[in-house]
Amino acid sequence: MSAAPQPGAALPRDTFSRFLFEGAGVRGARVHLAATSRAIVAAHPYPPALARVLRELAACASLLAGSLKFDGTLIVQLAGDGPVRLIVVECSTSLALRATAQWDEARVRALPPDASLHDLAGGPASARLAITLDPRAEGAMTQGIVALEGGSVAAMLEHYLGASEQVASRLALAQAGDDVAGVLVQRLPGAAGHDDEAWREASAALDAADMAALGLAATSDAGLTALFPGRDLRVFRPVAPHFACSCTQGRVEGALRIAGRQEIEAALAEQGRIEVVCEFCGRAYLFAPDEARALFAAAPGAAPTRH
Ligand SMILES: [Zn+2]
Known part of the structure; x- marks a missing residue:
């Protein structure tokens, strides 16, 4: 046109x-x-x-x-x-x-x-x-x-x-x-x-x-x-x-899963919660301890957790 x-x-x-x-x-x-x-x-x-x-x-x-x-x-x-x-x-x-x-x-x-x-x-x-x-x-x-x-x-x-x-x-x-x-x-x-x-x-x-x-x-x-x-x-x-930023809750959850349970537990021990701030738009994604742990418990196809 x-x-x-x-x-x-x-x-x-x-x-x-x-x-x-x-x-x-x-x-x-x-x-x-x-x-x-x-x-x-x-x-x-x-x-x-x-x-x-x-x-x-x-x-x-x-x-x-x-x-x-x-x-x-x-x-x-x-x-x-x-x-x-x-x-x-x-x-x-x-x-x-x-x-x-x-x-x-x-x-x-x-x-x-x-x-x-x-x-x-x-x-x-x-x-x-x-x-x-x-x-x-x-x-x-x-x-x-x-x-x-x-x-x-x-x-x-x-x-x-x-x-x-x-x-x-x-x-x-x-x-x-x-x-x-x-x-x-x-x-x-x-x-x-x-x-x-x-x-x-x-x-x-x-x-x-x-x-x-x-x-x-x-x-x-x-x-x-x-x-x-x-x-x-x-x-x-x-x-x-x-x-426009392409960050989403789902992508942040994916990144936390990749970071791994050990990393997340260390951050929870230090800060009491997980906070991820998007570098592009500044949006903050907050996860309470049970929400952060649920990412690993509920993730379909996630690697089995070792105890
Ligand atoms: Zn963003």
Whole structure:
């Protein structure tokens, strides 16, 4: 389904849509996250530099996941032993987002407030940044490694898309408060020589765009037209990105069963109850001693308990 750009039509503040340059071999996507990025950074008391990087990764994850052809999840994961030890940003193809991170407060505080993802991670010697695609029912998971370079998250993702998808890509991100806006343009594979000019124009437009221009392009069709003047754009139906966590009582119970009876008894002896807090959304799952023990007594197919 598609719609012609309508001047002045404002979109919801959490919005995503794909678009095409008609007849010019360039495709793109735009995203604006407001309530969603606020919910993401509200999960933990993130240091400002880490919160900024999380918002940027959430915008990137939306731009990539919203363009996938299968039903599943895209996961951006950083793991290492730098100042930030772990980042997980998950975005489903229906644009349900959640994220979490673990960091060393003192080491992050020692970095400048504008520290890059490279600095937060401690560089490629300390950490690994990967993008995993999980198509659920439709096949095996695939994973690509993003080179952890200096510079912006947008530049890192541009290189990744160029290398992994073999598609020339330009990505611009901008933030104001908790709002983050992003526009991605890609040169369609097999684009002919006469599309060079459209591609150069699209790249130059992203180079020149500031937060105001990107924010407008992401939240109104008139703004998108203004970003790429003189181009005939086909804008696809918008999708609403939103914060959603996939944690459930059942999954927490499963995790407790995997932890094992011994572990649970030790925690009960220490705290008198079991409390599991979801790292993504902060929801607390509480188990009284009899409820925790019942997980092992009643679990169908559970390993027999030794006495
Ligand atoms: Zn949760």
